[in-house]
Every structure is written in C-alpha cells, then in structure tokens.
Amino acid sequence: MLEKFKISRKLLRELDFTIIATIVIIVVFGALNIYSATNMKFGIYYLKAQLIWLAAGLVLTYIILIFDYSIIQGYADIIYWLGIFLLILNDTIFKSTVNGASSWMKIGSFSMQPSEFAKLGMIIMLAKELSKMEGKINDLRNFVKLAGYAALPMLLIVIQPDMGMTMVCFFIVLGIFFAAGLDLKIIGGGILGLVTLIAIVWNSPLMEDYWKVRLTSFLNPSADELGSGLQLIQSQIGIGSGGILGKGFLKGTQIAGGFIPESHTDFIFSVVGEEWGLVGAIALLFLYGIVIYKLINIAKNSKDIFGSVICVGVISTLLFSVLQNIGMTIGIMPITGITLPYMSYGGSSMLTSFMSLGLVLNIGMRKKKINF
Template sequence: MLQKVTVNKKLVKELDFWSIIVVIALVVFGSLNIYSATHMKSGTYYLKAQLIWLVVGLLLICVILLFDYSLIKNYANIIYWFGIFLLILNDTLFKVTVNGASSWMKIGPIQLQPSEFARLGMIIMIAKQLDDMEGNINNIRNFVKLTIYALIPMVLIVIQPDMGMTMIYFFSVLGMYFISGLNLKIIGGGMAGLVGLVAIIWNSPLMEQYWKTRLTSFLNPESDELGSGNQLISSLIGIGSSGFWGKGFLKGTQVGGGFVPEDHTDFIFSVVGEEWGIVGAAFLVILYFILLYRFVKISRESKDIFGSVLCIGIVASMLFSILQNIGMTIGIMPITGITLPFMSYGGSSMMTNFIGLGLILSVGMRRKKINF
C-alpha cells in the first residue's frame, strides 16, 4: 500500500508538466478578466478568491497524485452514489434557485453545485464498469447497465431544471461510449433520443417559460432587447467592437459599464473578446487546444480501459463546456449556465476541474510499469 501512496522519482518524470503550466496560464488569465469585470464594484475580492482557488486546486492535485488512480476504481460505487445523494438533497431540502434553476445547494454559509461533483462520480462509475466489462459495450446487457448509471443523475438534473448541465452529462457519456467502440447506429439512435427527450421536457411543466425564453433568445435577441436578449446583445456589441487587439485591459465599455450580466462567471468570454480582441480570443483557444490535446494523448497511452475512458469522459465534458460557453457569448448557442473551464469564477467548477486534471495527470504518470 505504501508504494501506491508514494510518488517515486521515476513517476515524477512521467508527470505532464505542460498541462499544469497551461492550466495555471488559464486561471491567471481568467483572474485578470474576472478582476476587470468586478473591480469597480468589488475591488480585488474576486481576484483574490480566484487565486486562492488556484492554490487550493494545485494542492489538491498534489494529494491526488500521491495515489494510483486505479485505487479510485475500488471506491467508484461510493463516489457515484454519494453524488446521487447530493443531487437528491439538492432537489429536496437544500435547493437554492439561481437564474431559474435549482442547481445550487446551501448548507449554512457554504453554497455549492452538486451536479458538478456528481458529474465526476458518473464518469468514474462508467469508466469502472467499462473496465470490468473489458470494454464490451456492444453487449446489450452491458449497454443497458451503463445507460442506467448515466440516466439516474441526468434525470435528477432535468428536474432542477439545469439544461446546460444535462447537456454536459450527455456529451460526457457520448464521448466515453464513442471511445469504447459503441456501434455508430446506437450513437445515432441516442442523438435522436436526445432530441425526443428535449421535446418532451420542453412541453412538460418542468420547463418554465423563463427557461424557454432564455434558451431561445439567442435566435432573435433583438425581439426583447431590454429583457431576455439584453445579455447577448451587450456581449455581441462588446466583442464585435473590440477589433484585432481589443480595447485594452480594464477599458471595456460593455464590461466596465456593467451591461453584461454574469460577466465574471458564465459570460467571462465577453470580457476576453472585448478587452483582448481577436488576439486574446485566439490565445485562449490555443491554450485549450494544447490542454485537450495533452489529455487525449494521455488517454491513448493509458495502460488500462479505466484510465483511458476516465480521461475521455473528462475531456468530452470540458470540450463541450468550452464550445457551449464561447458559443453562447457570440450568439451561436443557447444561453445556459455553463462556465468556461479554469476561466470563470466559481468554487464548485474550479474544484471539479482541478480534480479532473489531477486524475488525468495520475493516469499519465502511471501509464508505464515502474520498477521500484
């Protein structure tokens, strides 16, 4: 057991330092933009808080790397069902409604988003099950079992309703299914099923008019310029007027004028686009490309199915979050409460992203058999 919780020098040499460097760059860049968005009202409060989360996240990674990631497989059931337990508490006793969705839980002074942590639990559970099944996902019994594990948390999130997080769950599962070799006809059927599910939820009492308006406002924001379309219009004005180099740090008129709601969380890319222009946006996209490329590389070199699928689940989750978040700020995706990984302010998303990073780095460190 001591070998499993001790990081040998040979293991340290296998650590992907580039991923850590890129993540630090993302958080620092994000912190600058968070400060720009909040300094007039809150001074350095959010800047300091985000940098504290960076330090906590790096310490958390150090702890995770002490353990062989394969040990997590033994606790997959506990992690998964604890996440489900949190979701049930969230939906019943401790729910806090933010922007029309009861996806936050408040216990005393602590407020967290259980769906972020349950997402990791679901990814770990499906990776564990696929490893036990030796990757045989096209066996109908195996497929049904995996899908049930995926549906349980998704149903609890739909109830909130948090459509953005539901989509993240769906595409995380889709990525894990795809890498495991699921028949493409089944994947196509799953996509069709998603469309049907969305149609059912859309016309059910769960879907309040607020959410319908919020999700469809990107199609024609001008129809309600002072209401549901205001956030997107302000974002587009800021990004569209930034030019190649941007307006400059702390010089954004839409951000500085307080015209973009949630500019330090969901709409952080609006700050990037307005103040740093095409150059800043390209820089951010390149950082994400490098990070996801490194993650996929680690997944392909994993020594087992569990490690490979675990990495891809986290990658798929992060990739969809990036595309959805950036897409909604430029008007090509529905507006949802999805944060931009390592950029947006928020403890729950930061911690789960750092935990995911730690798990992937652990898979990469132990992709080879180390002789002690």
C-alpha cells in the same frame, strides 16, 4: 510521516508539467478578466478568491497524484452514489434557486453545485464498469447497465432544471460511448431519444417559460432587446468592439459599465473579447488546444481501460464546455449556465476541474505497466 505524501522522482519524470503550466496560465488570465469585470464594485475580492481557488485546486491535484489512480476504481460506487445522494438532497431539501434553476445546494453561508461532483462520479462509474466489461459495450446487457448509470444523474439534473449541465453530461456519455466503440446506430438512437426527452421536458411543468425564452433567445435576440436578448446583444457588442487587439486591460466600456450580466462567470469570454480582442481570444483557444491535445495523448497511452475512459470523459467535458460557453457569448449556441473551464469564477467548477485534471495527470504519470 511526510514521506507518505511525497511523489517519487521516477513518477515525477512522467508527469506532464506542460499541462499544469498551461492550466495555471489560463486560471491567472481568467482571474485578471474576473478582476476587470468586478473591480468597480468589489475591488480585489473576486480576484483574491479566484487565486485562492487556484491554490486549493493545485493542492487538491497534488493529493490526487500521490495515490495510484487504480485505487479509485474500488471506490467508484461510493463516489457515484454520493453524487446521486447530493443531487437528491439538492432537489428536495437544500435547493437554492439561482437564475431560474435549483442547481445549488445552500447550507447556511456555504453553497455548492452537486451536479459538478455528480458529473465526475458518473465518469468514474462508467470507467469502472467498462473496465469490468473489458470494453464490450455492444453487448445489450452491458449497454443497458451503462445507460442506466448515465441516465440517473442526468434525470436528477433535468429536474432542477439545469439544461446546461444536462447537455454537458450527455456529451460526456456520448464521447465515452463513441470512444468505447458503441455501434453508431445505437448512438443515433440515443441522440433521437435525447431529442424526444427534450421535447417532453420542454412541454412539461418542469420547463418554465423563463428557461424556454433563455434557451431560444439566441435565435433572435433583437426580438426582446431589453429582456431575454439583452445579455447576448451586449456580449456581442463588447466582443465586436474589441476588434483585433482589444481595448486594453481594464478599458472595456461594456464591462466597466456593467452592461453584460454574469460577466465574471458565464460570460467571462465577453471580457476577453472586448479587452484582449481577437488576438486574446485566439491565444486562449490555443491554450485550450494544447491542454486537449495533451489529454488525448494521455488517453491513448493509458495502461488500462479504466484510465482511458476517465480521460475521454474529462476531454469531452472540457471540449464541450469550451465550445458551448464561447458559442453562447457570440450567439451560435443557446444561453445556459455552463462556465468556461478554469476561466469563470466559481469554487465548485474550479475544484472539480482540478480534480479531473489530477486524475488525468495521475493516469499519464502511471501509464507504464508494471512488469514483475
């Protein structure tokens, strides 16, 4: 019975353990920063919870590695439409508002963020369809079909409204379409369409004043220092005060004083900047760089279109999320609810990140074509 859950040594030799080790280092480093941000009020609760999510993520990754990733292609429709179904439930029946957005589904004491799973479902669906089309994305019929599959979950996420996740999904689609060779004129038209959609949503009842202020406060945070600009100003003070080497672990005054809201989730990079300084920030970016470089190599060496597109989708997710999250903590990007992958506290984001990791590692592990 247990034999079914073993991975052959031949396949294990193809597994990139450097990626796994680097991700574990990032998660553990993140857990330490989460502890620093929460220990005054909650002791080791969040530290312990994050390490449990790490263990669960590694188990989930192993389970995904057992099965050939090509099997997933046959279940792409189910995975995609399940994600859509969860988004519809979230937008209608089980929605729970957090920080102005109804992006969380709460049933009793259990809560989850359906958009995280829908995002992964969208990547798998686009990969499956592009594989069926043999990569012929510039065929009008093919493009319209792909655009439809991409637009549906994004529209349901806009309704919440979760602008952060909408941005992530857009850049996932942009990355996949660009890598698939879509005509640059169409990409330009798509960006123009997004700008138009943003303008429409911005001036619609969906976009509450709270979100408008939140998204534009980074342009001039000092205009409302005690309101919409508080989080960014305190974050910049914390990161700036860290200097080159940082104040030291558990010695961050901005963090210990609770001056930075959401410092264990969205603004975890503020903790890194204050306590570990520029050196710690660069080290973290270096670790992300290793992971992204390795993932790109797996995408290039995949044996099929399905595997390559999944890799590109995961790379796009990771790259944009890192740039957006860090950017918003230093004031060069709008403030959204995008977490820092593998660093921020959160079960939904952590598990989907490890699911994505498992898929890419699976693709890399089975990159060699089987010859009969």
